[in-house]
Amino acid sequence: MEFETGRSPAVQITARQRWSIAITYILIVAGLALGFNQRESTLNLASEYNNLEAGISAKYPARWLLEETGSFIFRVRDMAHRGFNTVIEVSAAPVGRDTSERNVFDQLTLQRSQVLTDYTVLGYDDYLLADDALAVSMSYSFVARDSSPFLEGVSSIVNGLDILTIRRGQALVVSFRADAEIYQRELETLRWFIQHLEF
């Protein structure tokens, strides 16, 4: 046990100490504001994608992974997210003059219900594109599992939204998929993506 001469608990803080506390609060708020600014600039940093052959140009989040090999024109994935990676996939297919949007969606549903677990269509709606043209959207959900059974991961529910427009004999489908837990939040990224998509 030690003994020391201390101050009385009745001692009040001085004007200098009041200033010091006020400056500390200002510093904390300023630091957090700078952190918010850094977060915004990093999250909103965009890369550009151009495909002359398909006549598509788009912007996508710079931190997302771009892929061009597969049954799509291109797709971008958020690899930093744990579990199911949020993905935006752009694909196109030639269609006949009499083909309606619903025909294309039914075709997609037939294909997906064979490869995706518990694939369920949730509904159809209109979607306004950046150039004020009206597209059609289809929302759906399915269960995603880890590709490797040895990872012992838990399956996650994925929500998806397809936006379809038919132009110049081509059906252009923008497929957006995200973990159901973050789906609503990630929809902002899709809206931003659609705003900058030109074809």
Add this chain to the structure above:
Amino acid sequence: MQPETRVQPNPPQADTYSFLPVWRSLALQLLILTSALLLIVLIGEFIQSRFETRIDRALSFALVALPLMLWLYVSVLPESRVARPRRRLLGVAVVSALTASAIGLPLVQDFFRVQEWLPLQSVLSRILGYTLTAGFADAGLKFIVLRYLIYPQGLRVRADGIAYAFAGALGYSGFLNFAVVWQLEPSWNVSAIYLLSNVTVQLASSMFIALGIIESYFSDAHPLVLPINVLVAALSTGLITGLVGGFMSGPLSTAGNTDRPLFAVALLGASLILALGIVYFLYSNSERREREAYMSQWNPNGI
């Protein structure tokens, strides 16, 4: 001519009381905690032990309770044996844990979403990013808790500042540890690294905040001393959090990459020693200066 008389004023009535030494108990707890966690990491590294999931989880939760139990036994219980104990230790720890739960973790995880954009940045960007987000959020909240619970009414001697800051750090890191084990369900040896990381980050940051409060209150230091200490506290969080991930991950090779938990433990141990060493040096220095000033004021002959 009247001879000049020098009136020597009497010393003020000093408020003298007993208190528990804080540095010794703090060092003892950290030594026991670090040794126990290092042992667990070594067991995981070399013996490759695997328990049933239920046992693994129970061991992880037991590890979360370890620093708190140690603190209760070494720091809190002995307070009841002194004449004027530090009565708000438990209060500071509980309020800090609640603050971490209600504001700290949601702010960093859901608002700043650091886990989505910071781990992939360069080292410098990571350090800066963690300083400006998690660093300022944690340091700010812990400072506010100390400001409203103990500053100035709970401060009688300098050691009080350290004791309360330690309580705040343990409460805050206690909730973060609980959240990590609850959300990620890591194996018990991985939990040990998370736990050491959280305790080190929060303790280093709290010690700098305590130093700022002590200097500001007991030495009536320049108004910038406290904010500078809070800035250093945030920077310590940024430095340790930004570097520990890089130390933990092994180099990428054709055989894949492996974790290097011992590197992470070494970094965390070194950070803990460095932060506590700096704070202890500055604390002792200012305490010595105050004692010398007191002695020279009331004993001009040095007797």
